[in-house]
Amino acid sequence: MKKKVLAIIMWSIVWQGVAQSEDENRLRxxxxxxxxxxxxxxxxxxxxxxxxxxxxxxxxxxxxxxxxxxxxxxxxxxxxxxxxxKVPKWVRGTPEFAFVETSPGVTTNVPICALGGSVATPLGGLKANVVEVQGIDELKNLGEERITGKIVFFNRPMDPSLINTFQAYSGCVDQRYAGALEAAQYGAVGVIVRSLSLRLDDFPHTGSMSYGDLPVNQRIPAAAISTKGAQLLSTTLKLNPETKFYFKQNCKQLEDVxxxxxxxxxxxxxxxxxxxxxxxxxxxxxxxxxxxxxxxxxxxxxxxxxxxxxxxxxxxxxxxxxxxxxxxxxxxxxxxxxxxxxxxxxxxxxxxxxxxxxxxxxxxxxxxxxxxxxxxxxxxxxxxxxxxxxxxxxxxxxxxxxxxxxxxxxxxxxxxxxxxxxxxxxxxxxxxxxxxxxxxxxxxxxxxxxxxxxxxxxxxx
Missing domain, CATH: 3.40.630.10 (Zn peptidases)
Structure with missing residues (x-):
């Protein structure tokens, strides 16, 4: 009996070795x-x-x-x-344009792009004072009094200390996806979101956003600003809280195709x-x-x-x-x-x-x-x-x-x-x-x- 058990064990080892070799050759x-x-x-x-x-x-x-x-x-x-x-058909329209205005006539252009699904700005564009926040949770603390009539600037960056960059992305993507929905409910007229990138450059990063069940007439335009542009806007606001932001975009949601x-x-x-x-x-x-x-x-x-x-x-x-x-x-x-x-x-x-x-x-x-x-x-x-x-x-x-x-x-x-x-x-x-x-x-x-x-x-x- 012992010899039979030993033989089975030896056969199993040999068989596993053959299978391993076969798999190695297949992968190679x-x-x-x-x-x-x-x-x-x-x-x-x-x-x-x-x-x-x-x-x-x-x-x-x-x-x-x-x-x-x-x-x-x-x-x-x-x-x-x-x-x-059937798929949604959203079109960007003509290239977006934006600038930071520190005083009348003193402006600096910054790179932006409309977020996917956003509505357009008025034909002449949108200009307003800016309130900077690090996330959606800050909106409640600020309240309507400090947000109404302003552009909300979501400036929470991806966490550079996280080795898993997808984890860093997950940690701040909510401000892009739901930022406009939440800000509109406090009277904001527009939303600017820091691009979700760990690199400091002039490329704005788009991405999907949602208005949920918000009525069409209450939806506000939303755009991403490049990380360099976000740094500039944030620094400028600290020096001059009365800084205004202007942006223009012509995007539109069409019927499904x-x-x-x-x-x-x-x-x-x-x-x-x-x-x-x-x-x-x-x-x-x-x-x-x-x-x-x-x-x-x-x-x-x-x-x-x-x-x-x-x-x-x-x-x-x-x-x-x-x-x-x-x-x-x-x-x-x-x-x-x-x-x-x-x-x-x-x-x-x-x-x-x-x-x-x-x-x-x-x-x-x-x-x-x-x-x-x-x-x-x-x-x-x-x-x-x-x-x-x-x-x-x-x-x-x-x-x-x-x-x-x-x-x-x-x-x-x-x-x-x-x-x-x-x-x-x-x-x-x-x-x-x-x-x-x-x-x-x-x-x-x-x-x-x-x-x-x-x-x-x-x-x-």
Missing amino acids: SIFDTSLTKGKAYDWLNYLSNQIGGRLSGSVEAQLAVEYTKAQLDSLGLDRVWLQPV DSFNVIGEITGTTYPDEVLLVGGHLDSWDLGDGAHDDGAGCVQSMEVLRLLKNTGYRPQRTIRAVLFMNEENGLRGGNEYAKVAKTNQEKHVFALESDSGGFTPRGFSFDCSEANLQKVGQWKTLFAPYLIHFFEKGYSGADIRPLKQEGMVLAGLRPDSQRYFDHHHAANDTFEHVNKRELELGAAAMASLVYLFDKYGVVSD
Whole structure:
């Protein structure tokens, strides 16, 4: 009996060694193919430089839908299709203009941009005294008497002491999203928000904002000011509290329009009804060309399918790439995809999103059970040769979050984030700031994780 038990143990060790070696070889093949024969960078070049910023509902967004579908068609996948979705159409209009006025006729121009979803200023622009606050909570302490008729200047910066820059972003994004809604209720006539960036520069960063249920006639214009402009305005107010701020913007919210999620898949050979999803969002803001946010995630997701196919891997489960529309100002694509999946009773067991830029991959964060997290931890040694070591519980992605259900694993690619908010939602989110090798490493890391989940499945709760 002892000999039999020993034999079983020895066989298990040998089998695990064979499996480990097989997985190492598979990952090596994926990374080699991505780094030497990758397509992601070329795809991103076209999206960024031939199409440009892809604001939901725009002509550029539709061109991106047509281009990415054509590229997926060219890969010889089992199925490629467009999923209809209604999206909001907000337009920026003519370039915004603003200045700080310390006394009549003495002005200094500052860079601003309208926040996505904002109303326009009056035709001649808006000029008023300014009240500076560090956050929404200060509005209540100031009260209507000190806010009515003024422009509220939200100047809380991202916390530079936080290593996780997404945590720093989360710590002050509420003033951008809800600042105008809250300030309007105290009689403010406009809102200026410090750009959410750790860098001191002249690029204003846009982003979504909401008026909630506030009646249209009570909505006030909202704009982001560059970090340098914010520093100037804050310093000037300290020297001269009677300083005025002027800004003019011509943005407008139009009726919803038709758009699409772009989807391609390789059908599983053994468990075709089990879906492993990888994706990013195809829309972007309009100031830059959306190379990092989130053109990178889209082309990486497309590349996952190409890498698995070109390395000769035949998945057991269906692997699907989804390029979601309208993450930036509505999440309509993600919500519609989840709705259709539920209606069709599709079984999604795993979903991975890349929406943190095309920088060097450091690892993944997982929204899953402890059992699945432990399983993922056993794969860390496979990623170690590629300097990918971050495997922790955490946030996955906005577009895949509506899919969440018990037993499912959601994951997010986690690149190095230190430079991400230098470009996020700004005019310098452009192709020239994407490193080809870093983008390719991210695509290979994603394909490797998808391969492992396809081969070994998820742990049932």
